[in-house]
Amino acid sequence: MGRPFVKMNGLGNDFVVVEARAEPFMPTEDEVRAICDRTDGEGCDQLIAIEPAGDCQVFMRVWNADGSQVETCGNALRCLGWLLMQASGTDRAEILTAGGLTRAYAGGDQRVSVDMGRPGLDWTEIPLAEEMDTRGIELQIGPIDNPVLHTPGAVSMGNPHVTFFAARDFDDAFVTASGSLIERHPLFPEGVNVGFARVLGPERIRLRVWERGAGLTRACGTGACAALVAANRKGLTGRTATMELDGGELEIDWREDGHVWMTGPVEVERTGTLG
Structure with missing residues (x-):
């Protein structure tokens, strides 16, 4: 070219x-x-x-x-x-x-x-295929009676994200297998980026992201923003956190005016x- x-x-x-x-x-x-x-x-x-x-x-x-x-x-x-x-x-x-x-x-x-800017928090803004409370949508990974992960938070940062929260980290194989399935789930008509997060403290989150159309990535900026918003809406963190990604750290601040800042x-x- x-x-x-x-x-x-x-x-x-x-x-x-x-x-x-x-x-x-x-x-x-x-x-x-x-x-x-x-x-x-x-x-x-x-x-x-x-x-x-x-x-x-x-x-x-x-x-x-x-x-x-x-x-x-x-x-x-x-x-x-x-x-x-x-x-x-x-x-x-x-x-x-x-x-x-x-x-x-x-x-x-x-x-x-x-x-x-401001995150999209309504189900139509993600978008989802049906109306749900985006603080914890009806989605799970694993057996119906004993899921490994469930009720992720859904947030749009100009692109669609879901973030699952767990008490442990997940390896490449799990993130790849689960992320590739969720990415094209019928609940997401435009596909979705999939985050796997562990809250380490009120101001620190470990995050891995399966990126829609790109796969397992060393860092996802919009994913980090979405994960902080989702964590705060679930009462897991405050409005500011250091995000630990595979490639390093991002500082995310969901300010009182509603805008999310990433540094x-x-x-x-x-x-x-x-x-």
């Missing part, structure tokens, strides 16, 4: 970022999968295009590794926010996504804070050209 890119990651959740403000970039699903392929391609969880957005600074288009387009990506928002702030010499950036408008702010030492690091890995 002959397009220059920047390879970045947020806590190991990695992206190929392509500039598309002057020249459109609309790869096919097969081309997206080829770029994201870790054996023969550039290798990444998501492909990101920076597009023009009228009155807003930029529009961020996101493709998952399976070729599907998704609404938004929290770690990518931090990475793109950092790129925009570096280019403009300012300490803030506005980014429009299919999930809504977000604002990123410099956090010092290659850290970025993003105002992720964490970004890393530039390399530049290159899509062939």
